[in-house]
Amino acid sequence: MRANQDVKHMSLDEVNRELLLEQLERNKWHRYWVAIKKDWPLYVMLVPVLLYFFIFRYMPIYGILAAFKNQNDLTLSVGQAPFSGFYAFRSLIAGDYAKEFWQAFRNTFAISMYGLIFGFPVPIILALFFSEIKSDFYRSLTQILTYLPKFISTVVITSIITLMLFEGNEPHQAPGVITSLLQNLGLIDESVGIMRNPQYFRSIYIISGIWEGAGYGSIVYFAAIMAISPTNYEAARIDGANKLAQIRYVTLPGMAPTLTIMLILRIGEILSVGYEKIILLYNVQTYGTADVISTFVTRIGGLMGGQSISLNTAAAADLFNSIIAMFLVLGANFISKRVSDTSLF
Structure with a gap:
């Protein structure tokens, strides 16, 4: 009898945990938005840094392809040049x-x-x-x-x-x-x-x-x-x-x-x-x-x-x-x- 009650209580705890996780998942983006709205000046200051790294650090990575292309014809871009x-x-x-x-x-x-x-x-x-x-x-x-x-x-x-x-x-x-x-x-x-x-x-x-x-x-x-x-x-x-x-x-x-x-x-x-x-x-x-x-x-x-x-x-x-x-x-x-x-x- 006691064992059956323990099993029942455990199943209720598991159900409650699942419901809590679902609630947190549904409210995840809302909590993110609240956090961003609260500290929005900091995130605005972060935008120029992200743009700098994206433009000057990540976009040039595309140029790595030039090491595997034939770039003797300067009229062709890196993407258009033939693979060598x-x-x-x-x-x-x-x-x-x-x-x-x-x-x-x-x-x-x-x-x-x-x-x-x-x-x-x-x-x-x-x-x-x-x-x-x-x-x-x-x-x-x-x-x-x-x-x-x-x-x-x-x-x-x-x-x-x-x-x-x-x-x-x-x-x-x-x-x-x-x-x-x-x-x-x-x-x-x-x-x-x-x-x-x-x-x-x-x-x-x-x-x-x-x-x-x-x-x-x-x-x-x-x-x-x-x-x-x-x-x-x-x-x-x-x-x-x-x-x-x-x-x-x-x-x-x-x-x-x-x-x-x-x-x-x-x-x-x-x-x-x-x-x-x-x-x-x-x-x-x-x-x-x-x-x-x-x-x-x-x-x-x-x-x-x-x-x-x-x-x-x-x-x-x-x-x-x-x-x-x-x-x-x-x-x-x-x-x-x-x-x-x-x-x-």
């Missing part, structure tokens, strides 16, 4: 463009890896320095001074670099400040033009990149340091920890999640060296160490000597670059998740 399969990829990897492409690939990887090794720690060190400045005025002043290069256009930055490294071969033109200093120290010969020497190009690019972006990049790390509770530092001081020990056992562990996320993002950009600064700095003599994938794509995808080079090969090179970058991000994210339980997704 993986011909462009074969041309890149082991065909007519293989030598130039692999040279650009090596240069891209080398420049990015050197930038990661030498450039990634600098914003972290700057953020640590900023956190130790007790005066708000001096801290704000030093932060503004380090942020400024980020807001200068690339053309101006490259012009400043060129002027400072000018070799001054002509009698009425003195060498640049840095060139003159290196010559006086005996580090370079007067006949050596730094901007025309391929072995110096990567150093110039990386050092100028650190100077340009280190201050701006320190913002994230400085915010992570400021989010650490002061009681952690007080406990470390009570235990007798000096300043370096506090940084090692309190600051760096507190920044660890931020460091991990930023490192994953930086790894994803290893093969994404921008072409603007490279084009403005390199020349015929430095071409061997300066040409990267983005400049390679720009060159062969444009017009050279009045002839269209190969739009589908350029698209294939860019797609190849993006696929490798995607796998780098996935791999770095997987390793981070297994090692530290911190990941992007």
